[in-house]
Amino acid sequence: MSNHPFPTLDRRGFLGLTAGLSVAALAGCGTGAPAPAAGAPRAGGRLRAAFAGGGAKEVLDPHLANLFLEAARSKALYDKLADFGDDVAPRPRLAEKWEPSADLTRWRITLRAAEFHDGRPVRAQDVLASYARILDPKRAFRAKASLGLIDLPNSRAIDDRTIEFALKRPYVEFPNVLASFSAYIIPESTEDFTNPVGSGPFAFVSFQPGKSTVLKRNPRYWEGAAHLDELEFVIANEESARVNALLGGQVDYAHDLAPVTARGHQGSDKLMLVRSPNSGIQAFAMKVDRPPFDNRDLREAMFLLADRQQLVDTTLSGAGQVANDLFGKGYQHYADDIPQRVRDLDRAKWLVKKAGAEGLKVKLDTSEAASGFVEAASVFADQAREAGIEIEVAVGNKDTFWADTLKNGSLSSFRSGAMPIESHFSQRLLSKSTTNVTKWARPEFDALYDKAVSTADDAARGAVYRDMQRTLHAEGGYLIWGFADWIIGTSPKVGGVATAPANTLDWARFDKVWLA
Template identity: 45%
Template sequence: MGFGRRAFLLGTAAAAGAFAAGCGSSRPAVDTGTFTAAFQGSGAGEGIDPGVNTLFVDEARMKAVYDGLFEVDETMTPIPRLALAAEPNADGTRWRIALREARWHDGTAFGADDVLYTIARVLGPAQRRPFVAATSLAPVDLGLSRAVDPRTVELVLRQPSFDFPIALAGYGTKIVKNGAVDFARPVGTGPFVFREFEPGRTFVATANEQYWDGAPAVGELRIVSAEPDARLNALRGGEIDFADNLNPVASRALAGRDDVTVQTTPGSGILFFAMKTDRPPFDKPDVRRALMRLVDRAELVKVALEGMGEPGTDVFGRGFQYSAELPAHPYDPDEAGRLLARAGVRDLSFDLFTAPVANGFVEAARLFAEQAAAAGVRVNVVIGSKDSYYTDALETGALTMGQSGPLPIPNHFASRLITGAPQNRTRWADPEFDALYARAQTTATADARAALYRSMHEILHDRGGFVFFAETPWISAARAGFGNTPATVPNSHAWARFDGVTA
């Protein structure tokens, strides 16, 4: 790779220092023989099983190897990929999906049996980690679903769902080959053919010359895991070609260089605090309402995020389909104190579990602890391992932190908030909320569904477990001379795709 490979892939401070020596303005001419992209890593927690792995670096690798029936565009609206079209019956309980002609990397034909196997796997027994789409695909009745012919599949649902293509576009729904059980050497239908992968270090794949959507110009794709400083220095030194999710310091360091192009997509990152609502002190709605008023969102953006972002309003996905415009909760320690008194809570104290997994996390945690102290609330900041943080945070602590890219609103509800959802970081379980979601799925018109989803947003805004405190721009950068490098909304189809890169 032309640099200290082991040190870089480990993302160590030593790697950052090694790169610094190579940071000059000269660079070799670009070509697409090998293209190297760097993403934030998470060590042993990384993976390439599309049913269970959800980190951004995981998604980048899986976009290279696999395709889904649908993905979403920048507005979080489904667009067909391996599906050519999907049509419901009159009551939304039966969807007939026409499949495009495509081939697996081993040369065999993609077909309806692969779709049925993928869904059966997601709905089957959980592995060491749960299947991400198990909740959103739960309405599928596998016993009645069938392959009409090799390129047509009919999926039968236990209850109507007129938003079903959104469920088929979510995390955990990329199609795997019928019978696949070993994902150490995955076979997909995507633009790149798997060659090697070492969690926390590197992934290598080669161009799929028979790709149904056109062969990539990139001959070999490398996706490496690295910390922010390592990504910055490697890009400045010309040792990598693309760096994802850069922080404000890196953005300023690259400004004005003629050998690097910085690309910014506003409002693409969503930072949050997550209260576990199944345990004290956040099992009381008034304590959750109080916490929403203990967060000075504007100060967190200004200080912890160095002004790179906008204060959040505790509504997920503002501006996307089925979102809602609701007023931001003000920072009001006095009102928070009144709510705590109404809840019968005195001398409130709890741990905030965080880790340096994203820009400003630890700084925001410590600043929030100072803000909460104004209402007499003691917050003890506990810093965990960045390599296992997102897995640990599902179980550890009453209050945690997280980062999300945009998702379709129904997928956000289904994967994170419906009772028993696999990524339910707040342990939210609310019968009224669940009933509204079920009604929305059975409602035929988009306007009527939007009204029901708005009611769900209002419940969360009032007494939910998330505090979406900031919306941040997504900053990436590429070596000058490359065209069509991905600069768009995370989780959308075009994000983290490198098959269109040109020199």
């Protein structure tokens, strides 16, 4: 299925979109298939889900969501206007439909009939207030970069269930904005999240930062009540702790298992494995705005000294595939015509010498914030040593790793779940992107992005995206070495866990899960 959000843009005025169909009409289209489980769906019980957490400073503000735990919790408590199907195309959520103007500068959103946990209806003004909060220049919310093209002062609520968004420029990918990570809708004027109110399938019960969160079924959820009575998020930062808790019956769901762990428990009658192929990238991020990786020759040397197959085989235990230093393999507009980069140690050594980097010592920041990070860093350090570069693997604080590496250092471990290639560009690779860990900032690249998102013709837009990828492949800062399977462990009594990629609609979709 194409990720293109609508069939044509050749009529005047507002055009109805395929994406504006009801969710029921889209059933079976791009939804994550549930994993096998014993028993038919049944109501009741508390499911305990173990995730790595963010420590005692955790909050339930969905606009601050960054970790997978925070994303899963926010999805349970709140809704967005749209979310991504497992094909990474936008799907309607609180937005029942969306319609663009012919010049792509205005988008009309029709809200479905939904209500917050306290019984108040979800209104157009709640949407505008939520987006205004995210766009507050005094704050640093992740979704700000994606929502930044909205001309909020000139956007308006036509009525309680209709919004007309004015945009600062023509933008064909606006449904992706509605599905942006952490762009959740909250009641107007909300700032206190000690007893949060959302419109999601679960309502708040209790919260202990760094320890647990308990939620209960929302019986009036617009898409139908969850099977579970209660959902508890339990914090277990170490993967071994999550696995042991699952095997010991303390939890029912363990997020983010390492491939080697999965291989060791294959066929177990105590632990069911749910695999989502090609769900996440594994990479090293080089900051291109500072020494030593402000040198293009040195970055190319790093690309060429990497033995991607060895990294996949050793740190993913084969549960993945080799990548080509580009995001989004298999997604719409992926540049699959670029030849696969392979290891060329001789040229890598020549480029190291050309860059004047012989004997270079550089720190690689990593942590146990993600499974396999430390192991991959160690393997890569051995590979770099063969090209004359000495990498010091520095294992940092897993609770602050992502914030630390966004600003500090020059080389770090990196991974990502699924999102459209356009969103990867807008969130991470534009001069004003808020999560630009490589510090890639090129006016000509920004201009190409602007050209792409104002081009209605799908083929022409795709050609621009491929040009952008060719530039990144040649001189960017992401050394993307693998596409990993996403692996989750569950108790045999858990049913309904989908094989959807991380960060998509059906990932961590606990309202569809049951206890047999």
